[in-house]
Amino acid sequence: xxxxxxxxxxNPLRKIWMPCKNGLPDRRISQRRVCMTNCPTLIVxxxxxARGKTYISKKLTRYLNWIGVPTKEFNVGQYRRxxxxxxxxxxxxxxxxxxxxxxxxxxxxxxxxxxxxxxRDEGGQVAVFDATNxxxxxxxxxMNFAQQNDYKVFFVESVCEDPDxxxxxxxxxxxxxxxxxxxxTDKAVEDFMKRIKCYENSYxxxxxxxxxxxxxxxIMDVGRRYLVNRVQDHIQSRIVYYLMNIHITPRSIYLCRxxxxxxxxxGRIGGDSGLSxxxxxxxxxxxxxxxGQNINELKVxxxxxxxxxxxxxxxxxxxxxxxxxxxxDAGVCEEMTYEEIQENYPLEFALRDQDKYRYRYPKGExxxxxxxxxxxxxxELERQENVLVICHQAVMRCLLAYFLDKSAExxxxxxxxxxxxxxxxxxxxxxxxxxxxLNVEAVDTHRDRPENVHVRRSKxxxxxxxxxxx
Amino acid sequence: xxxxxxxxxxxxLxxxxxxxxxNPLKKIWMPYKNGHPEQHISQRRVCMTNCPTLIVxxxxxARGKTYISKKLTRYLNWIGVPTKEFNVGQYRRxxxxxxxxxxxxxxxxxxxxxxxxxxxxxxxxxxxxxxGEEGGQVAVFDATNxxxxxxxxxIRFAEHNGYKVFFVESVCEDPDxxxxxxxxxxxxxxxxxxxxSEEAIEDFMKRIKCYENSYxxxxxxxxxxxxxxxIIDVGRRYVVNRVLDHIQSRIVYYLMNIHITPRSIYLCRxxxxxxxxxGRIGGDSGLSxxxxxxCSFAKFCLWSSFAKCLAKFIQDQNIKDLKVxxxxxxxxxxxxxxxxxxxxxxxxxxxxDAGVCEEMRYEEIQEHYPLEFALRDQDKYRYRYPKGExxxxxxxxxxxxxxELERQENVLVICHQAVMRCLLAYFLDKSAExxxxxxxxxxxxxxxxxxxxxxxxxxxxLKVVAVNTHRGKPENVNIHRSSxxxxxxxxxxx
Numbered sequence: 001x002x003x004x005x006x007x008x009x010x011n012p013l014r015k016i017w018m019p020c021k022n023g024l025p026d027r028r029i030s031q032r033r034v035c036m037t038n039c040p041t042l043i044v045x046x047x048x049x050a051r052g053k054t055y056i057s058k059k060l061t062r063y064l065n066w067i068g069v070p071t072k073e074f075n076v077g078q079y080r081r082x083x084x085x086x087x088x089x090x091x092x093x094x095x096x097x098x099x100x101x102x103x104x105x106x107x108x109x110x111x112x113x114x115x116x117x118x119x120r121d122e123g124g125q126v127a128v129f130d131a132t133n134x135x136x137x138x139x140x141x142x143m144n145f146a147q148q149n150d151y152k153v154f155f156v157e158s159v160c161e162d163p164d165x166x167x168x169x170x171x172x173x174x175x176x177x178x179x180x181x182x183x184x185t186d187k188a189v190e191d192f193m194k195r196i197k198c199y200e201n202s203y204x205x206x207x208x209x210x211x212x213x214x215x216x217x218x219i220m221d222v223g224r225r226y227l228v229n230r231v232q233d234h235i236q237s238r239i240v241y242y243l244m245n246i247h248i249t250p251r252s253i254y255l256c257r258x259x260x261x262x263x264x265x266x267g268r269i270g271g272d273s274g275l276s277x278x279x280x281x282x283x284x285x286x287x288x289x290x291x292g293q294n295i296n297e298l299k300v301x302x303x304x305x306x307x308x309x310x311x312x313x314x315x316x317x318x319x320x321x322x323x324x325x326x327x328x329d330a331g332v333c334e335e336m337t338y339e340e341i342q343e344n345y346p347l348e349f350a351l352r353d354q355d356k357y358r359y360r361y362p363k364g365e366x367x368x369x370x371x372x373x374x375x376x377x378x379x380e381l382e383r384q385e386n387v388l389v390i391c392h393q394a395v396m397r398c399l400l401a402y403f404l405d406k407s408a409e410x411x412x413x414x415x416x417x418x419x420x421x422x423x424x425x426x427x428x429x430x431x432x433x434x435x436x437x438l439n440v441e442a443v444d445t446h447r448d449r450p451e452n453v454h455v456r457r458s459k460x461x462x463x464x465x466x467x468x469x470x
Numbered sequence: 471x472x473x474x475x476x477x478x479x480x481x482x483l484x485x486x487x488x489x490x491x492x493n494p495l496k497k498i499w500m501p502y503k504n505g506h507p508e509q510h511i512s513q514r515r516v517c518m519t520n521c522p523t524l525i526v527x528x529x530x531x532a533r534g535k536t537y538i539s540k541k542l543t544r545y546l547n548w549i550g551v552p553t554k555e556f557n558v559g560q561y562r563r564x565x566x567x568x569x570x571x572x573x574x575x576x577x578x579x580x581x582x583x584x585x586x587x588x589x590x591x592x593x594x595x596x597x598x599x600x601x602g603e604e605g606g607q608v609a610v611f612d613a614t615n616x617x618x619x620x621x622x623x624x625i626r627f628a629e630h631n632g633y634k635v636f637f638v639e640s641v642c643e644d645p646d647x648x649x650x651x652x653x654x655x656x657x658x659x660x661x662x663x664x665x666x667s668e669e670a671i672e673d674f675m676k677r678i679k680c681y682e683n684s685y686x687x688x689x690x691x692x693x694x695x696x697x698x699x700x701i702i703d704v705g706r707r708y709v710v711n712r713v714l715d716h717i718q719s720r721i722v723y724y725l726m727n728i729h730i731t732p733r734s735i736y737l738c739r740x741x742x743x744x745x746x747x748x749g750r751i752g753g754d755s756g757l758s759x760x761x762x763x764x765c766s767f768a769k770f771c772l773w774s775s776f777a778k779c780l781a782k783f784i785q786d787q788n789i790k791d792l793k794v795x796x797x798x799x800x801x802x803x804x805x806x807x808x809x810x811x812x813x814x815x816x817x818x819x820x821x822x823d824a825g826v827c828e829e830m831r832y833e834e835i836q837e838h839y840p841l842e843f844a845l846r847d848q849d850k851y852r853y854r855y856p857k858g859e860x861x862x863x864x865x866x867x868x869x870x871x872x873x874e875l876e877r878q879e880n881v882l883v884i885c886h887q888a889v890m891r892c893l894l895a896y897f898l899d900k901s902a903e904x905x906x907x908x909x910x911x912x913x914x915x916x917x918x919x920x921x922x923x924x925x926x927x928x929x930x931x932l933k934v935v936a937v938n939t940h941r942g943k944p945e946n947v948n949i950h951r952s953s954x955x956x957x958x959x960x961x962x963x964x
Contacts, residue, residue: 226710
């Protein structure tokens, strides 16, 4: 046990108290992160072709990265495409094609090697190994690899026999694949069905008894039923929860900010003001726009701040207020203009420009805090179908970053102008985005990162990118 | 063909938007008409549906059904979903005053079957009243429900009343688990008060046998249209079928995170802080001398520092693999530093944000915000400080902490007064009314050990004097009360 407690110093950027030695912070403090273990996790997909393994891999990777767990997916099919430049036909996948088998095994090993590098040298926490992995033998190879490297393994199997789902899958993501670029639709579908057949005879699904010691989730019929076995730790528990909440029913998510507020007009941040005249006009236009879209069973969510609720009121449908959707808390800088922040807190202002994602306002929040606060919103958005979220600039940036897979560096600078609706529609492995400006003028509230982020910069340098205001 | 209006539910277009007023207690903006708030606003609650949920347990005796029912009920109530459990065995005990033997449960005991069916019906009647008239949102129907026939009866009952049904089945064949279950909760049951242990166990094992032959477990094929979770071997494996909505998804997540491995949870506040001493709330100050350092006249002082006493206490407890959690405020971290073990900082464990009242003394709050001060006394759970939080907000913020506490084993949580009250209320099943007044004094560790269906609490005062920061509810909570009445219960400070 330590003799006298270490002195504490507060990190100026994140406002985290950490012990210091000789005036320097001691590296050893531990801030609660999702992945509290030093042990990396290897997620391994299992399933026949066209069962959504890559869809799940990409989505899960996007989610984990967003909540702050460095994750990367490794698609063995991609390695195969790089190795065998031109795809000829399903024959490549025949179980008796020795050449094909050899190449496919090499690709799997190459991918595993990259997994090792990612988890060991590149700071990765989770790797998603996306391939069919349909035989116990292949899975055994992967588990040996994981054991050697001290990774925890979690299998994600997708089982589906619904021909409609498989057909839709093929249309959405296979027809456009590099493998089938030079084929017409019918030929592509025919070839792909034969490709699936190549795997069927040797497919050994995860079994409750034979694989009773493995950690896995088996997803059946796109989420109708799940079998979950031996969840080992926090991150696996979160992964299971996430996978059990996602669905593939077509729908759209509409994101927008409240109408222009009185504080917006004055160039002041935060606060809880009402809408300006133009903001009210936007709300009316939003109402008309929404009605024009003819959306089936739209849910409308707002924050608990007056300006989003006023906006929703004009839309004229029932809405739910979420405290979690409140704008980022600017702490001591609430209701200030950027000029005032520069005058009163020039150091804070510079630190924010240095690392806008991790910077926490004194007695306030950071974007990083916002993401944690918004995670239940994202989880519920995944569960829901058509939703309109009326929120705020920083909040909208966080939500958008989740859907569009933007990094922590890009996130705080995403453009989310007032009076613009973003319509997000999941398609293939990602999200289609439509920007709809409702043609009501508003101030610009977007402040870019200035060139000079040094703590001793001049006032002019600091305020260079501040948008005009009253 | 439904009109656009009907389909989208938009009927108020064209009328002018309603005016908004801010509810003075919860600081929620709501539309009003003729000066009165409209009931129609919708604050995000866990259960956004008007449709009540009937959770139905399934399983042989001694499979943890009542344990799960009570724990789930406690969790749902804590997160704000009015929930009540209905234990059919309890109804049977009320009906058949004295339990004779397992023979009562014999499948060809017509009298027994009749009584048991009546009890199930009586319980269902009470479920109906709870969900229909008492504002209940979820009812947990706790019985064996081992036959498809019985479950069909329940499903029809639910359909008739417009309830969603979610089955929770517990399947376990591990004899050690079953034996431990019997020891923990059956031997002490009213049924076996007059028996010795061996007789009780023998009778209970025969009781289980009565159910075995007719047990029809939930089946992936035959019951594929039902919504259920099947818990196998105390959480080793789960089958989850047709989760219908948000609340069922939360229930599944919760059930998949709980375990029955013995462990203890230690809750305490940071050591006494500088602001505590001055009678000020909130802030981010460091520890006072009594919180942190030994008195320089150690030989003559009766007290050492709390942080050091805590360190010694923890060491003496000899806890296996203890995790230590703090908030991100200086005073909890300083306290943890004295332990000399690694700790994790959680922002979610930060003290309640008192908004504009941060760092004020109660006297100053009464002087500057007498209305706010009175509203807080009127409904301390729901009251939100201006630009701050309420206890209700705190609970929502702490839910991930509770979820992780359920996953973990031995944990020491060094937190704050309001936060500790919320966590304690979860473990001890305290209502929203009691929660904000739970006593969580400085320099006192609460050791919580799950036992039977609840939690044993040991309170250990670490013998270092500290200010009292507990302000009881004053008699007069009227907004026009005098300053004296308002400040009557303020604890003494510098």
